[in-house]
Amino acid sequence: MFKNETTYTKEVHKEEYLALWMHRKGAKLTIFLVQVIILLTIILVIYEAWTDTINIGIMVYISIPVIFVMVGGLMIYYDIKESYQMLQGIFQDKNPVLIYEIEDHIKEHNSISGGDNTFDYCQIYKIVESKNLIVLILNGNLMISLKKNGFTQGSWNECKDFIGQKCRESKKHNRIFSLRKK
Numbered sequence: 001m002f003k004n005e006t007t008y009t010k011e012v013h014k015e016e017y018l019a020l021w022m023h024r025k026g027a028k029l030t031i032f033l034v035q036v037i038i039l040l041t042i043i044l045v046i047y048e049a050w051t052d053t054i055n056i057g058i059m060v061y062i063s064i065p066v067i068f069v070m071v072g073g074l075m076i077y078y079d080i081k082e083s084y085q086m087l088q089g090i091f092q093d094k095n096p097v098l099i100y101e102i103e104d105h106i107k108e109h110n111s112i113s114g115g116d117n118t119f120d121y122c123q124i125y126k127i128v129e130s131k132n133l134i135v136l137i138l139n140g141n142l143m144i145s146l147k148k149n150g151f152t153q154g155s156w157n158e159c160k161d162f163i164g165q166k167c168r169e170s171k172k173h174n175r176i177f178s179l180r181k182k
Contacts, residue, residue: 002102002154002162006147009095012133013084016145019128019135021076034069041066100146102159106136108144119144122170127163134160 006012041063097111106119119138126137134156136144148156 002100002159003152004100004102004146004150004159005152006098006100006145006150007095008087008091008098008145010084012145012147013087014080015130015133016135016143017080017083018076019130019133020137020143022128022130030069034065037065037069098145100144102154102163106144120170121163121166124163124167127160127167129160134163136163 091112094112096113099109099111101107101109106121108117108119109115110117123138123142124136125139128135128137132148134146134148136146138144146156146159151159154162
């Protein structure tokens with residue numbers, strides 16, 4: 001049996017939300033393309049400064065994707081902020097401690113509401129690992145976030161392997177993603 005206590009803070013919410021966004025197909029490709037566009041923009045600016053020419057068409061062509069990426073980043077930022085404020089309203093401006101017992105099922109206990117939820121392993125769609133969390137993405141956009149340093153019984157590595165095994169046993173197609181650089 002594994003036991004985890006996670007205090008649901010703004011930082012946990014942000015990391016959980018970004019883990020959800022990053023696991024989606026194309027997110028890493030998008031980040032790569034943004035880096036390429038920024039690099040091309042820098043090269044173009046240096047070239048134009050060196051040759052004393054300005055090609056407005058190329059500048060506009062390269063700046064449009066950069067503007068879209070910046071707007072997208074701002075939208076993600078404000079979505080995280082707004083969703084956390086909504087949760088704070090639900091939690092009465094307190095940070096709940098979520099206690100998870102992981103054995104045959106995943107049992108969640110909320111310190112503020114006092115309520116319990118139980119989840120089956122077949123509900124887990126994906127397992128995403130970030131710097132400080134293991135995020136279990138459930139069907140229906142629900143998430144369970146386990147802080148790696150929040151385990152009071154067992155370790156996060158053993159728990160991740162255990163959950164992965166339980167998911168495979170439930171014959172659900174699951175993939176384990178790692179957002180950490182190796």
